[in-house]
Amino acid sequence: MRMLGRISRKPWMWSWTAAFVVWFATIMVTGGASTFDLSQAALTFAAFSIIVGIGQMFVITLGPGNIDLSVPSTMTLAGTLALKLMEVDNAMIVPGLVIAMITGVGVGVVNYALIKALRIPPIIATLSVSFIVQSAAIWTNRGLRIKPPSFLADFTTANTLGVPNVAIIALVISVFAWFLLEKTIYGRWISAVGQSMPAAKMAGIPVDGTRFVTYIFCAVLASLAGYLLACFSGGAALNMGSEYLLMSIAVVVLGGTAVAGGDSNVPGIWGASLFMFLVVSMLNTYGLGAGIRLIMTGLIIISVIMLAGGRAR
Amino acid sequence: MTIRKMLLASVAVACAAMPVSALADTSGKKIALSNNYAGNSWRQAMLTSWEKVTGEAVKAGVVAAADAFTTAENQATEQAAQIQNMILQGYDAIVLNAASPTALNGAVKEACDAGITVVSFDGIVTEPCAWRIAVDFKEMGRSQVEYLSKKLPQGGNLLEIRGLAGVFVDDEISAGIHEGVKQFPQFKIAGSVHGDWAQDVAQKAVAGILPSLPEIAGVVTQGGDGYGAAQAIAAAKRPMPIIVMGNREDELKWWQQQKEANGYETMSVSIAPGVSTLAFWVAQQILDGKEVKKDLVVPFLRIDQDNLEQNLANTQAGGVANVEYAQEDAIKVIEAAK
Amino acid sequence: MRLTYSAEAVRLAVPALSLTVLLAAVFWLQPRAMSYVGLNLLFNLAVPIALATIAQMLIMAVNDLDLSMGTFVSFVACVAATFLRDTPLLGTLILAGVVGVYAAIGIVIHLRNLPSIVVSLGMSFVWAGLAVLLLPAPGGQPPDWVRALMTAKPPFAPMAIIASIVIALVAHLLVMRSSLGVLIRGVGGNERSVERAGWSVLAARAAAYGLAGVFAVLAGIALVGLTTSADANIALRYTLLSIAGVILGGGEFIGGRVSPIGAVIGALTLTLAGSFLSFLRISPDWQIGAQGAILIIVLALRLLLARIEKREKAR
Amino acid sequence: MTGDTLTAIVEVADAKVSFGAVKALDGVTLAIMPGECVGVVGHNGAGKSTIVSVINGGLTPHQGNISSDGERLARYGIGVARARGVRCVFQELSLCPNLTVIENTRILHRHLGGFGWRKRARKVIERSLDLVFPGHGIESDRSVGELSIAERQMVEIAMAFSDAGVAPRLVILDEPTSSLDAGLAEQMLGYVRRFVDAGGSVIFISHILNEILTTASRIVVMKDGRIVADRRSIDWTEHSLVESMGSVAKGEANRRAVRDLAGAPVVVEQIGPGLPFRAKRGEVVGLAGLAGHGQTRMLMKLHAAETSDWLARREATVAFVAGDRRLNGVFELWSILKNFSIGSLGDLTNRGVVDVAAEMERATDWKRRIDIRTQDLANRILSLSGGNQQKVLFARALSTRAPVVLMDDPMRGVDVGTKQEVYEIIRQQAASGRTFVWYSTEMEEVCLCDRVYVFRDGAIVAELEGDAVTEGNILAVSFRGAAA
Numbered sequence A: 001m002r003m004l005g006r007i008s009r010k011p012w013m014w015s016w017t018a019a020f021v022v023w024f025a026t027i028m029v030t031g032g033a034s035t036f037d038l039s040q041a042a043l044t045f046a047a048f049s050i051i052v053g054i055g056q057m058f059v060i061t062l063g064p065g066n067i068d069l070s071v072p073s074t075m076t077l078a079g080t081l082a083l084k085l086m087e088v089d090n091a092m093i094v095p096g097l098v099i100a101m102i103t104g105v106g107v108g109v110v111n112y113a114l115i116k117a118l119r120i121p122p123i124i125a126t127l128s129v130s131f132i133v134q135s136a137a138i139w140t141n142r143g144l145r146i147k148p149p150s151f152l153a154d155f156t157t158a159n160t161l162g163v164p165n166v167a168i169i170a171l172v173i174s175v176f177a178w179f180l181l182e183k184t185i186y187g188r189w190i191s192a193v194g195q196s197m198p199a200a201k202m203a204g205i206p207v208d209g210t211r212f213v214t215y216i217f218c219a220v221l222a223s224l225a226g227y228l229l230a231c232f233s234g235g236a237a238l239n240m241g242s243e244y245l246l247m248s249i250a251v252v253v254l255g256g257t258a259v260a261g262g263d264s265n266v267p268g269i270w271g272a273s274l275f276m277f278l279v280v281s282m283l284n285t286y287g288l289g290a291g292i293r294l295i296m297t298g299l300i301i302i303s304v305i306m307l308a309g310g311r312a313r
Numbered sequence B: 001m002t003i004r005k006m007l008l009a010s011v012a013v014a015c016a017a018m019p020v021s022a023l024a025d026t027s028g029k030k031i032a033l034s035n036n037y038a039g040n041s042w043r044q045a046m047l048t049s050w051e052k053v054t055g056e057a058v059k060a061g062v063v064a065a066a067d068a069f070t071t072a073e074n075q076a077t078e079q080a081a082q083i084q085n086m087i088l089q090g091y092d093a094i095v096l097n098a099a100s101p102t103a104l105n106g107a108v109k110e111a112c113d114a115g116i117t118v119v120s121f122d123g124i125v126t127e128p129c130a131w132r133i134a135v136d137f138k139e140m141g142r143s144q145v146e147y148l149s150k151k152l153p154q155g156g157n158l159l160e161i162r163g164l165a166g167v168f169v170d171d172e173i174s175a176g177i178h179e180g181v182k183q184f185p186q187f188k189i190a191g192s193v194h195g196d197w198a199q200d201v202a203q204k205a206v207a208g209i210l211p212s213l214p215e216i217a218g219v220v221t222q223g224g225d226g227y228g229a230a231q232a233i234a235a236a237k238r239p240m241p242i243i244v245m246g247n248r249e250d251e252l253k254w255w256q257q258q259k260e261a262n263g264y265e266t267m268s269v270s271i272a273p274g275v276s277t278l279a280f281w282v283a284q285q286i287l288d289g290k291e292v293k294k295d296l297v298v299p300f301l302r303i304d305q306d307n308l309e310q311n312l313a314n315t316q317a318g319g320v321a322n323v324e325y326a327q328e329d330a331i332k333v334i335e336a337a338k
Numbered sequence C: 001m002r003l004t005y006s007a008e009a010v011r012l013a014v015p016a017l018s019l020t021v022l023l024a025a026v027f028w029l030q031p032r033a034m035s036y037v038g039l040n041l042l043f044n045l046a047v048p049i050a051l052a053t054i055a056q057m058l059i060m061a062v063n064d065l066d067l068s069m070g071t072f073v074s075f076v077a078c079v080a081a082t083f084l085r086d087t088p089l090l091g092t093l094i095l096a097g098v099v100g101v102y103a104a105i106g107i108v109i110h111l112r113n114l115p116s117i118v119v120s121l122g123m124s125f126v127w128a129g130l131a132v133l134l135l136p137a138p139g140g141q142p143p144d145w146v147r148a149l150m151t152a153k154p155p156f157a158p159m160a161i162i163a164s165i166v167i168a169l170v171a172h173l174l175v176m177r178s179s180l181g182v183l184i185r186g187v188g189g190n191e192r193s194v195e196r197a198g199w200s201v202l203a204a205r206a207a208a209y210g211l212a213g214v215f216a217v218l219a220g221i222a223l224v225g226l227t228t229s230a231d232a233n234i235a236l237r238y239t240l241l242s243i244a245g246v247i248l249g250g251g252e253f254i255g256g257r258v259s260p261i262g263a264v265i266g267a268l269t270l271t272l273a274g275s276f277l278s279f280l281r282i283s284p285d286w287q288i289g290a291q292g293a294i295l296i297i298v299l300a301l302r303l304l305l306a307r308i309e310k311r312e313k314a315r
Numbered sequence D: 001m002t003g004d005t006l007t008a009i010v011e012v013a014d015a016k017v018s019f020g021a022v023k024a025l026d027g028v029t030l031a032i033m034p035g036e037c038v039g040v041v042g043h044n045g046a047g048k049s050t051i052v053s054v055i056n057g058g059l060t061p062h063q064g065n066i067s068s069d070g071e072r073l074a075r076y077g078i079g080v081a082r083a084r085g086v087r088c089v090f091q092e093l094s095l096c097p098n099l100t101v102i103e104n105t106r107i108l109h110r111h112l113g114g115f116g117w118r119k120r121a122r123k124v125i126e127r128s129l130d131l132v133f134p135g136h137g138i139e140s141d142r143s144v145g146e147l148s149i150a151e152r153q154m155v156e157i158a159m160a161f162s163d164a165g166v167a168p169r170l171v172i173l174d175e176p177t178s179s180l181d182a183g184l185a186e187q188m189l190g191y192v193r194r195f196v197d198a199g200g201s202v203i204f205i206s207h208i209l210n211e212i213l214t215t216a217s218r219i220v221v222m223k224d225g226r227i228v229a230d231r232r233s234i235d236w237t238e239h240s241l242v243e244s245m246g247s248v249a250k251g252e253a254n255r256r257a258v259r260d261l262a263g264a265p266v267v268v269e270q271i272g273p274g275l276p277f278r279a280k281r282g283e284v285v286g287l288a289g290l291a292g293h294g295q296t297r298m299l300m301k302l303h304a305a306e307t308s309d310w311l312a313r314r315e316a317t318v319a320f321v322a323g324d325r326r327l328n329g330v331f332e333l334w335s336i337l338k339n340f341s342i343g344s345l346g347d348l349t350n351r352g353v354v355d356v357a358a359e360m361e362r363a364t365d366w367k368r369r370i371d372i373r374t375q376d377l378a379n380r381i382l383s384l385s386g387g388n389q390q391k392v393l394f395a396r397a398l399s400t401r402a403p404v405v406l407m408d409d410p411m412r413g414v415d416v417g418t419k420q421e422v423y424e425i426i427r428q429q430a431a432s433g434r435t436f437v438w439y440s441t442e443m444e445e446v447c448l449c450d451r452v453y454v455f456r457d458g459a460i461v462a463e464l465e466g467d468a469v470t471e472g473n474i475l476a477v478s479f480r481g482a483a484a
Helices: A002-009 A012-029 A035-061 A071-086 A090-117 A122-141 A150-157 A165-183 A185-195 A197-202 A207-232 A244-254 A266-285 A290-309 B002-017 B041-059 B076-089 B105-113 B137-151 B168-183 B199-212 B226-235 B249-262 B275-287 B308-313 B327-337 C007-029 C036-043 C046-061 C069-081 C088-112 C116-134 C144-150 C159-177 C179-189 C191-196 C201-227 C238-248 C260-280 C284-314 D048-056 D078-083 D101-108 D117-132 D149-161 D182-197 D209-215 D238-245 D295-306 D336-348 D356-369 D386-398 D416-431 D471-478
Strands: B030-035 B065-070 B093-097 B117-121 B131-134 B156-162 B187-194 B218-220 B268-270 B295-297 B301-303 D010-019 D022-032 D037-042 D063-068 D071-073 D086-089 D170-174 D201-205 D218-223 D226-232 D266-270 D277-280 D284-288 D318-321 D404-408 D435-439 D451-456 D459-465
Touching (some): A012 A035, A012 A266, A012 B199, A035 A071, A035 A165, A035 A185, A035 A244, A035 B199, A071 A122, A071 A207, A090 A207, A150 A207, A165 A185, A165 A207, A185 A197, A197 A207, A207 B199, A244 A290, A266 B187, B030 B076, B041 B275, B076 B105, B076 C260, B093 B275, B105 B117, B105 C201, B117 B275, B131 B275, B137 B218, B137 B268, B156 B199, B168 B187, B187 B199, B199 B226, B249 B268, B249 B308, B275 B327, C007 C284, C036 C159, C036 C260, C046 C069, C046 C179, C046 C201, C046 C260, C069 C088, C069 C116, C069 C201, C069 C238, C088 C116, C088 C201, C144 C201, C159 C179, C159 C260, C179 C201, C179 D101, C260 C284, D022 D048, D037 D209, D037 D238, D048 D078, D048 D170, D078 D086, D086 D149, D101 D117, D149 D170, D149 D182, D182 D209, D201 D209, D209 D238, D218 D238, D238 D471, D277 D435, D284 D295, D295 D318, D295 D404, D295 D435, D318 D386, D336 D356, D336 D386, D356 D386, D386 D404, D451 D471, D459 D471
Parallel strands (some): B030 B093, B093 B117, B117 B131, D037 D201, D037 D218, D086 D170, D170 D201, D284 D451, D318 D404, D404 D435
Antiparallel strands (some): B268 B301, D010 D063, D063 D071, D266 D277, D451 D459
16 A cells, blocks of 8 residues: 555656566567667657657646647648758758747747637647648648758767667757756746646736746647657658647656646656557567557556546545 | 430440540539548649649630649548538539548449549549549559569568558558468568558658567568658668668659669559549540540559659659649540450 | 526527528528538538537536547447448447446546546547457448438438437437436536535436437447448547537536537538538638638637627626 | 424534534534524634534534434434425525526426426426515526526525425525625515414524524524524624624733834725725734625735736735635645745746755745644645644745735634744734735734724725724624624
8 A cells, every 4th residue: 555655656657667568578579689779769759759748748737628739730830841941951950940949939829829818728729720730831831841951860860879869859858848847936837837726826926927838838849849850750741740649648648747737747758658659569569450559558548547647536 | 313324325425436526525514623631742742733734724625623622631521521512512523532432432422413423543432433543552562572572582571561550542552462472472571560651650660660570671661651661770770671662752762872872772663643633634534425434443653773763853852753644644544444 | 688688598699600600601602502402411421420519518518528539439430330230239239338338437537536538538549449450441331221311311301400400409308408417417517516415426427428428329320321331530530520519519618518409500510611611712721721710710709709798797 | 482392303412523623613502493593693713604514414513413303313414404304505606507597496306307397396496486585587497607696696595495395494594695685685584584484494694683683583692613692582682792792802912002004105005895995014904804705805806916927026016825725725736845935936046946955944944933843844735734734825925025915814723822923923024014914704813903994795894993993893894784
């Protein structure tokens, strides 16, 4: 009973345990020969869900009902615009990054403006915005796949000391996010808003300002992920963000962040993202189909929330 | 209904006897394109080709209108609604790239009942009243293994990259590949992943399964995923197997670079997005009163080692290798099917 | 004073008005739509959406949200196109079973005080997986009676209109007129006072989820009847469409304020909006975006009317 | 009304209820006979609501027993109470706002179901409405949320008197007339008298004394969880009622010296219904009156006027101490430390980064100053007792540099020793120029203020200063009818 209590206090344990079990089951197929390659691949691809997931986590931390469904289309638009601006020119890398960030800021502003002005629930507001952003992405480049500048393409696909560069970027962002959450006044604010909006208001916290910045932050991280993904995979595709909609929510939930808000968990996002990648690898390795994979993912999400998140009435 | 069919048939017979120029006029006819998805470069190329070819045709007065419609999301239900709207809008023919081979049958039947010619291509429908311009997807899959068997007579392990789970085309190509493996038993499919016809998804999936696979001799694909596979394999620092390519520009370009660097050899099979224009002309010919068989076959686009550069030169940067069709091509295909 | 007779009426007025305006615009753009066949074509695909919207509405009536609606309807469509035709008994049993699963989800959510969003997100993966296992490639066929029902051509009004009216009426009777409906909405409005009066809130929530399961099953069956075959992804949009439909129809996320008639109107409005955009001949690039814009406009309209209503009341 | 031959509908004997250290009921014995209306009066926290909950079945006393119709009931709960015809009109709205009046009737009467229940429910509620409020004009198919507050109250009252199988025998009315105008209140009181004459019983709680005097047959005065007086109502006058409610002796000792603040500048101001509100620099302003009469709303307004939802102020101008901890006080997931420091983070951060050492230092200092009983400030806030949680909230506000501190009855559940320390801190800080706006339900605290505004029905109805701040004066103004 006491051990259960201790584990439930560290909710990220669940995702890390699950990731480790799946990782172990996968490498056992080859008797451990694939350990390094698999870990490297896992880090590479988990990096993107980590970046997107952190943004989504900040929004979910704001409390019940807060969610950003515009993440995939923001990724697509940012990637498309940036690559179009850079036009394979190494000199334009920074302007490309800037335009991606501006895209994120813009989407974030529109998201919160709708939530606030129309007083519609975030789920509907961000959904409507995502349609418009998706159209904008289609309109800007008609689906042409422009190559990233060679430097960026090399950088995003390369490793440093055996660690994928994108994973290092994800780590830097995670540390930054962790710092924001744990060490700064802003981190205290979003946690307070997520626990109780009236209490936060009475404690003198600028509630709207905090939420506004958080929606922007989430969209900016989505744009950054879009920018990196477009460079990594050799060009922006119109559908490149689509799998990150459910992914971003799933990694937050699996990572042990409280869905009721107020409590976020950066390490958990890593465990959950690695798990989400590894579970596909494992089931592919064992030759199991998409159906089983989906069912397992769903059951794991439900079990995690039942074990870690539930409160008896 | 039957009377009308008989009438139509007799008209067609009568017309067939006459020279082409004397056929019924289609300048007053309106044709619509029903498209279920616009989210990748292939579909965008398809729409661009349609716009280009039909734009000229409209200008030349061959048809009155040729409008393209795309659904907001890739869903059969939405496309069914779109087709129903087209019926209301009074189009004479609907050219259709279907989200599902069967789920649109209800809507297609309604269109046929309203006297509308329905020509499906790429994603074809099974409703008997519609025309089908089909690519032999099974053959597309089988021919990949056949090609590999010539390059690698001793056989080896294959990695299969599939498309989107639960979609008809994916199932067909995969079935063809498995047929090919049965035919050339020296090959064995060592692993299979879903790449959703997207480079990034394929890259991710391949990178995930690769560590647990033995040496791979060849990668059989469905198009749109070859470059992603190549990137994943290069990142894992594995010997590069023969990856059967699709028709995206980045795939072809990568192939060309490898060819120049180390004489890498492979081939590419795909469907040209310009098949939409063939479907347009077929629809026009049907409206014109031509007798056309319900099932037409269009060859898939194959690029080989020697015509790679030529194809690449014709492909827009970031685009898709493509072939656009003219009226004569359509007539040829129709004649060939007779 | 009599002007503000009922907020219920105002609640219905906005969706009804949007639908009327949209319908008028469609008729103006495309006079051919003003016919028996035309109306059927415009609205028949709204029938399964309306059913799914009612299902979502029941969940929202107890202050929960179901993110698995789309995949569940897809799954039901797959069952309907396979088991229900080949072995009707087994098919019926499976469908009854999944309705039971829905009620069980309600019970678990209530007992453990879980966030419904996460549980249903997890369930959406499960349903999608089951659907892919059942139908790896599109196919199957609906039972003949389903097809016959969905393509029936009743006199006077097309099937789509009659079906929508029947759905709205049945849901209205069930949710707005029956004791059970009152209880379910009461849980959404003030759980404590329902408990104080000696009712079991657990049973009420389970009933709401179970009923939602029934309507979602009907949606799946109706969908297969229209499309003639199923696939694992056939109704993924229904999750967001159903939520949007409830909201457009005057429902609210919390507080048990729902309107079945409004929800059906909301579903019709959303379907019609798609047709309207296609008749408008917006460039394909912006067709997706225009759907988002329509959502925003209708919700803004609602806010405006709510403000006016409030001002009236304040007088 | 001689009760010799009659047995009590509900009889509570020696009931004791305590919430933590607070004794809400300290041995109360009360019997309600058929055909009597018992008026219950008392100041805030006297135990009125608790005894109501016990009779209603919502609360089981920790000690003592309950009998009904001469039969001692071991298990007394809501179900049993309702089956015996006990009904209650609560202070807060207990209807479902999204349902119509008829539908709410259906929820209340469980056995009303079956085909055609709507018709039956309509009959039940409309008959009751017509009886209690003739000419009420409420359409029973409107949803409760659309009704005005008075109409809602009318529906609640009519609902309690409605008869759908089980006839109401004892109806508890907890401040039923607070949102009714004089005419409607008179209608209701008339009905209560008729109901009682016909043999029904009523427990009647109100802050309007002449209502009680004219309606009740017997009046019970409660204080500090006990019944201190129980007489027939003809034996009471408004004056004697007020007198017996008060506790004159207490608080006088703490009476603070009158300070001359005439020259001090006004720092906060709020103009609303009733008298305007003003507070000067260094002043301790009390908000008094019965609970729920607009004091908290005034504090919220003052707070909202001085804070922004969009940008953090560099210098906070107000700090707030919550009374309703769960609603707008503590952050339940956080440690004591974080709960303490959230109010003064502006001082504790350097370019947005929280200075953990300074935070800890300040928290440790305040832990000592007001004696927060915990081993470790890193413990969860919920590990503390309610009183200690309240101390943390108090420390949160006092440790800021805000010139104005708003206090929403913050001393509930705080022990006496700590109270004295806090009073001392307030006294010191006021002397050094800080302004306190203090809503309190405890007379002792109100008497500590320089100036007191008394609230009734959402507005300020009186301003008392200096020696005029006495319990008697405040009670007299709080209870309408007892002319001040």
